[in-house]
Amino acid sequence: MNGPDAASYLNRMVSNEVEGLDVGASCEALLLTPKARVIATMVVWRRGADAFLLLTEPSAGERVARELLRSRFAAKCEIALEEHASLVVLGATELATGRHTVPTLDYGVPAVELVDAEPPDEALLVEEPELERLRILARTPRLGRELDDRVMPAEAGLEERAISFTKGCYPGQEPVARLHYRGHPNRGLRVLALDGDELPAYDTELSLGGKVVGRVTSAAPDPEHGVVALAYVRREVPDDATLELADRAARQLRL
Numbered sequence: 001m002n003g004p005d006a007a008s009y010l011n012r013m014v015s016n017e018v019e020g021l022d023v024g025a026s027c028e029a030l031l032l033t034p035k036a037r038v039i040a041t042m043v044v045w046r047r048g049a050d051a052f053l054l055l056t057e058p059s060a061g062e063r064v065a066r067e068l069l070r071s072r073f074a075a076k077c078e079i080a081l082e083e084h085a086s087l088v089v090l091g092a093t094e095l096a097t098g099r100h101t102v103p104t105l106d107y108g109v110p111a112v113e114l115v116d117a118e119p120p121d122e123a124l125l126v127e128e129p130e131l132e133r134l135r136i137l138a139r140t141p142r143l144g145r146e147l148d149d150r151v152m153p154a155e156a157g158l159e160e161r162a163i164s165f166t167k168g169c170y171p172g173q174e175p176v177a178r179l180h181y182r183g184h185p186n187r188g189l190r191v192l193a194l195d196g197d198e199l200p201a202y203d204t205e206l207s208l209g210g211k212v213v214g215r216v217t218s219a220a221p222d223p224e225h226g227v228v229a230l231a232y233v234r235r236e237v238p239d240d241a242t243l244e245l246a247d248r249a250a251r252q253l254r255l
Contacts, residue, residue: 001052003077017164028162032172038147057143061111092168108138132219155185190233191253193225207244
């Protein structure tokens with residue numbers, strides 16, 4: 001996104017304060033529907049005074065561009081899809097690569113995302129299942145797994161990371177603020193350890209005392225626990241209760 005109105009327009013469209021970012025700085029933000037369902041998670045990088053790059057899941061790029069173009073009206077800015085390569089370097093907080101590095105909280109350990117850059121010579125390859133395991137243990141939601149049109153940001157634990165409650169209006173701001181100030185989410189993301197080594201199917205139901213109290217959204221093998229999973233669990237369920245997933249026990253982990 002480029003142009004003299006890029007900063008002010010983007011600030012009106014996403015959930016976090018981006019107009020005040022310094023050049024080179026970045027922050028997490030959400031693009032929401034008017035009912036506060038998540039269209040996309042993103043990292044907003046201000047790469048120039050009037051230029052922003054929105055880093056999001058490849059599957060969400062076209063919809064993000066379409067939503068921003070549809071609401072642009074008279075704002076003086078250009079919006080276009082760009083394709084970039086990125087990789088995550090674990091155990092780092094900054095890298096002298098000559099290219100942009102974005103801090104990421106997704107994996108529960110110090111990490112940065114490199115955009116259009118080669119990894120350091122000393123970097124070791126981490127396979128996708130290990131990244132997925134770390135993401136689950138860090139309770140980080142992912143678009144298409146934990147985030148869809150059934151979920152509000154507070155349920156996914158995204159308020160502190162990607163929402164400003166002091167900025168001006170944006171699509172979805174009213175229901176987000178109403179839930180934050182006047183209520184609480186009826187469910188939230190929890191990390192589970194499952195007996196056995198079989199990965200459960202997406203949306204498999206969780207029960208307690210014969211009553212359905214949640215659903216599994218992601219799972220990965222874990223050397224200590226067998227299988228770890230992310231699940232939406234109802235608020236009233238004690239965090240020390242052992243849940244049931246078919247004929248398997250699902251212990252809640254306090255991380």
